[in-house]
Amino acid sequence: MRVDQRLIAEMIAPRARVLDVGSGDGTLIDYLYRTRSCDARGIEIDMQNVTQSVAHGLPVMHGDADHDLADYPDDTFDYVVLQRTLQAVERPREVLRQMLRIGRHAIVSFPNFGHWRLRLQLLTTGRMPMTSVWSTPWYSTPNIHPCTIQDFLLLCEEEGYVVQQWLAIDEDGARAPWRRSIRLANLFGEQAMFLLKRAGH
Amino acid sequence: MDISASPTIADGPVYTHQTVRLDNGLDLECGVHLAPLEIAYCTYGTLSPKRDNAILVCHALTGDQYLAEKNPLTGKPGWWSRMVGPGLPIDTDRYFVICSNVLGGCMGTTGPRSICAETGKAWDSEFPPITMHDIVAAQAKLIDHLGIERLFAVIGGSMGGMQALTWAADFPERVFAVMPIATSPFHSAQNIAFNEVSRQAIFADPDWHNGHYRDFGAIPARGLGVARMMAHITYLSEAALSRKFGRRVRHDAATAVPASSSPSLFGEMFEVESYLRHQGSTFVRRFDANSYLTITRAMDYFDLAAEHDGDLANPFRNSQTRFCVVSFSSDWLFPTSQSRLLVRALNRAGANVSFVEIESDRGHDAFLLDEPDFDRTIRGFINGAAEHAALLEGDC
Numbered sequence: 114m115r116v117d118q119r120l121i122a123e124m125i126a127p128r129a130r131v132l133d134v135g136s137g138d139g140t141l142i143d144y145l146y147r148t149r150s151c152d153a154r155g156i157e158i159d160m161q162n163v164t165q166s167v168a169h170g171l172p173v174m175h176g177d178a179d180h181d182l183a184d185y186p187d188d189t190f191d192y193v194v195l196q197r198t199l200q201a202v203e204r205p206r207e208v209l210r211q212m213l214r215i216g217r218h219a220i221v222s223f224p225n226f227g228h229w230r231l232r233l234q235l236l237t238t239g240r241m242p243m244t245s246v247w248s249t250p251w252y253s254t255p256n257i258h259p260c261t262i263q264d265f266l267l268l269c270e271e272e273g274y275v276v277q278q279w280l281a282i283d284e285d286g287a288r289a290p291w292r293r294s295i296r297l298a299n300l301f302g303e304q305a306m307f308l309l310k311r312a313g314h
Numbered sequence: 315m316d317i318s319a320s321p322t323i324a325d326g327p328v329y330t331h332q333t334v335r336l337d338n339g340l341d342l343e344c345g346v347h348l349a350p351l352e353i354a355y356c357t358y359g360t361l362s363p364k365r366d367n368a369i370l371v372c373h374a375l376t377g378d379q380y381l382a383e384k385n386p387l388t389g390k391p392g393w394w395s396r397m398v399g400p401g402l403p404i405d406t407d408r409y410f411v412i413c414s415n416v417l418g419g420c421m422g423t424t425g426p427r428s429i430c431a432e433t434g435k436a437w438d439s440e441f442p443p444i445t446m447h448d449i450v451a452a453q454a455k456l457i458d459h460l461g462i463e464r465l466f467a468v469i470g471g472s473m474g475g476m477q478a479l480t481w482a483a484d485f486p487e488r489v490f491a492v493m494p495i496a497t498s499p500f501h502s503a504q505n506i507a508f509n510e511v512s513r514q515a516i517f518a519d520p521d522w523h524n525g526h527y528r529d530f531g532a533i534p535a536r537g538l539g540v541a542r543m544m545a546h547i548t549y550l551s552e553a554a555l556s557r558k559f560g561r562r563v564r565h566d567a568a569t570a571v572p573a574s575s576s577p578s579l580f581g582e583m584f585e586v587e588s589y590l591r592h593q594g595s596t597f598v599r600r601f602d603a604n605s606y607l608t609i610t611r612a613m614d615y616f617d618l619a620a621e622h623d624g625d626l627a628n629p630f631r632n633s634q635t636r637f638c639v640v641s642f643s644s645d646w647l648f649p650t651s652q653s654r655l656l657v658r659a660l661n662r663a664g665a666n667v668s669f670v671e672i673e674s675d676r677g678h679d680a681f682l683l684d685e686p687d688f689d690r691t692i693r694g695f696i697n698g699a700a701e702h703a704a705l706l707e708g709d710c
Contacts, residue, residue, distance in 0.1 A: 152666070160671060167638065167668045168690035170698020174639075174657055174669035184661035 114140050117286030117306060121194060121220050124278065124308050125149060129191035132156065132216065134178045134208075135198040139166035142173070156181055179203045182211035190216040197304070199223040200256040206268065213274060213311050222306040225281070227261030227299040246284055246303050262299040269309060278308040331379070331386075331415070331422030332356060334459050340417075340452055346442040349431060353456045354422025355379050355414035358398060359406035361462070366703070368462045369404060369696075370453065371413045372470030372477035375609055376542075376601055378421040381413040382406070387421070387600050396684065403693035408700075409466065416477075417452040418444050418608040424452075426604030427528075439525020439604050446616045450480040454488070464488050466703060467696060471495035471681040472648065473609070476616050479656070482637070483618055483629035491636040491699040493692070496645050496681045498652035499626050499659070500617040505647060508548055509610040512541035516603050525604055538603045539594030546593045551644040551677030559586040619659075626659035636702065637667040638695040640688065642680040668695060 114122075118141045125131060127149045133142050136155025139162070145151035155173035157163045166173035174181075178195060179202050193216030195208070200223050202208045212219040224246045234242035241251040249255070260268075262281070269276055281289040281302025291298035298305065331354035339349025356379045361368060371381055371394065382398040384391060398404040398411055415423035418441065426441040457465060468489050470478040475497025482492045501509075516522060519537030523530050547555075562585045622628035637660055641653035650671050660667040672688045674680040681688065 154666065160673065164670055164672070164687050164691060167670050167698075168687075168694035170694050170701060172636065172666050172668045172698070174661075174667055175671055176657075176669070181658075181661070184658045186662065186664055189664050 114144055115286045116288075117222055117282050117304065118144070118196070120280070120282070120286070120288065120306060121196065121222070122149070124220055125151065125192050127151070130189070131192045131194065132185075132190045133194045133196070134182065134212070135196055136162075136166065136171075136173055137196075138162050139169060139171040139173055141194065141196070142166075142171055143169065146171075177202075178208045178211075182208065182215060185215040187214055188217060192216055192218045192220055194220045196222050197224065200226075200259045202258065205258050205260075206272070209268070209272065209274070209309075213309065217310060218277070219274075219309045220306070221265075221309065222282075222304060223260065223265070224256075224304050225262050225299065225302050226259040227263060228303050229300050232300075262295060262302060262305045265305065265307065266295065269307070273312040274309045275312050276307055277310055280306050282306060333422050334456060336455055336459065340448065340455060342442055342448050343445045344443050348424060348442065350424075351417075351452060351455060352422065352424045352428065353414050353417075353452060353459075354419075355412060355456060356381055356383065357413075357460075358382055358411040359409055361410040361460070365462050366464070366466060367408065368410045368412060368457075368460070368465050369467045369469060370457065370465050370481075371398065371404070371411060372453070372468065372474035373413060373416065374470070374472040374474050375545075375613065376597070376606070377474070378419065379413045379415045379423075380421075381411070388596075393682065397689070397692065403689045404469070404696065405693075409696075412456070412460070414453055414456050416473075416609060417449045418605055418612065420602035420605040425602070426525075426608055427602055436528065437604075438528060439607070441604060441608055443615075444608060444612050446476050446480045446612055447484060449612060450477050450484055453477070453481075454485060457488070464490060467491040467493065467699065469493040469495070469692070470497070472497055472678065473613055475648075476501075476613065479618060480616075482633060482635050483622075486630075486633045486635055489635055490703050491638070491695070493638045493640065493695060494653075494656070495640045496642055496648050496678055498648050499619060499656045500652075501613050501615075502652070506614045508545065508647075509614055511544055512610060513607055515540040515544070516607065522603070525607075527603070533598065534603050535595075535598040538598045538601065538606060539591075541606065542597040542601075543590040543594040546590060548647045549677060549679040551646065551675055553644065553675040554677050554679075555586060557675075559584070559589060564588050625662075626656065627662035630660055630663035630665050633663060633665050635665065636699050637665055638691070639667060639669045640681075640691060641671045642674045642676070642678070642685075642688075643671055644675045645678045645680065647678040 131151050131153040133155045136157045142153035142155045145153040156176045158177045163175045193212040231242040281291045281298035282304045283289045284303045333354045336351040340351045380392045382392040382395045400407045415421040418425045426437045430437045468478045468481040475494035478492050478494045481489050516537035519534035521532040522534040564583045619626035639653050641650040657669045
């Protein structure tokens with residue numbers, strides 16, 4: 114399991130109801146079921162991944178974040194997880210709204226477009242930056258809504274979400290040391306992870 | 315269509331099905347009390363001491379209870395023998411698998427060929443109209459008879475999937491996991507239309523005799539055969555037909571045109587025509603026309619949402635059942651869009667649902683064919699559900 118998935122798992126209480134949006138090969142939900150006795154389910158867009166997950170006995174359905182969250186009733190889950198996908202959905206704000214409607218908490222991770230290497234590349238070359246995290250050229254990238262950590266925090270404020278926990282993580286998914294300063298995290302964190310809840314809860 | 319050569323189902327049973335007779339009978343939705351109720355069934359594997367490892371497999375429109383053994387009527391292997399057996403995806407070393415002939419059928423379960431207690435004569439076309447709920451209620455009586463309180467799983471494709479969904483809707487506490495395959499929560503207008511063409515073909519046969527053909531020692535073989543030919547096309551796909559037959563023409567003694575004869579419109583026969591005729595003629599040997607009408611009508615009536623205030627989520631609210639919905643990409647009879655509709659309703663109901671669309675170009679029939687991804691899906695879902703049901707521990 115990736116290090117950042119382990120960090121996500123640590124945020125989730127035992128026996129919680131979890132929906133992993135973009136569950137990939139099902140590693141996280143399998144882990145949550147086996148080690149935390151969670152009722153963990155997945156939605157995945159890639160059919161090969163879906164088939165593989167179901168063939169492993171995991172409850173995964175074919176679907177995607179933009180279209181398939183609206184069906185669930187309010188508060189169906191304790192946690193709704195969106196890993197490294199927010200930047201690739203059609204309507205990120207709506208997806209977040211749905212996540213925090215159907216779940217009491219949302220756990221969101223995304224690659225940080227404010228990282229210094231990206232800023233430097235754009236400044237010095239004048240071209241769209243490409244790094245190992247942002248590895249596809251602009252004309253074929255699935256990442257149509259990149260944002261920085263500060264952008265995301267602003268959106269959370271606008272939407273009235275409470276940030277219960279946040280951390281910057283490096284490329285491999287390990288926790289990075291920029292815990293105190295958002296500015297530094299936004300400059301040096303390659304990815305970010307947030308645990309959110311609705312205000313007033 | 316030549317069906318004179320060998321015995322047909324019209325000649326009456328020449329073998330004995332395993333059957334249970336339930337004298338209390340069954341109250342049908344139409345108000346008729348059907349008694350006695352006979353259910354013909356097959357079982358495979360061993361029921362666990364806790365009686366918690368039973369899987370009910372529901373057959374499709376023209377299927378029967380001979381799931382994984384030689385069919386005594388056709389002499390062919392059971393219709394899902396590639397899926398059900400020791401070590402197979404539905405593993406009879408672990409599970410007790412039950413398959414029963416549907417109510418209204420013609421393989422031993424009470425249907426149009428049965429004797430009506432009141433008249434002492436066969437029901438034939440007077441057999442009361444039945445619904446998917448009646449079919450499932452009859453199966454529930456069999457499950458009662460076998461002393462099973464809760465089924466571990468109900469699995470079915472096509473009309474079998476309609477039964478699986480009906481189980482989940484009508485007996486949620488009696489089924490732990492449900493697998494509706496290549497099916498739909500309602501019968502679409504297009505599918506009703508196909509059924510209507512099938513029925514009209516039967517009605518148009520001079521041997522139909524208003525459904526009392528058996529009194530005349532006849533069967534509407536031509537009509538039923540045409541019905542089957544038409545239906546069979548809907549089970550395939552253009553890609554499958556092209557691959558199997560293309561535009562090839564048959565060249566054999568039976569169809570060859572003598573060189574001397576004048577040109578004829580139908581002097582040659584495309585392979586696909588010959589194949590369909592074969593499908594039609596073998597079908598009428600094993601299937602009863604009145605059963606065909608009774609069961610296709612039950613499919614036409616099927617609409618779970620309409621029965622629940624128009625919301626398909628309603629029958630599944632608070633359901634603890636685990637669902638695995640499977641569709642096939644080239645199935646145009648029960649297309650993926652209808653499975654997706656079902657999945658969305660299950661999500662609205664908050665149910666635990668897996669959903670896979672299997673990539674295949676073989677159309678609706680793909681669920682009966684060799685599709686490795688499908689096999690893995692069935693096996694995985696069953697084993698995953700078994701783990702949740704804590705079946706793995708203990709002595710099943």
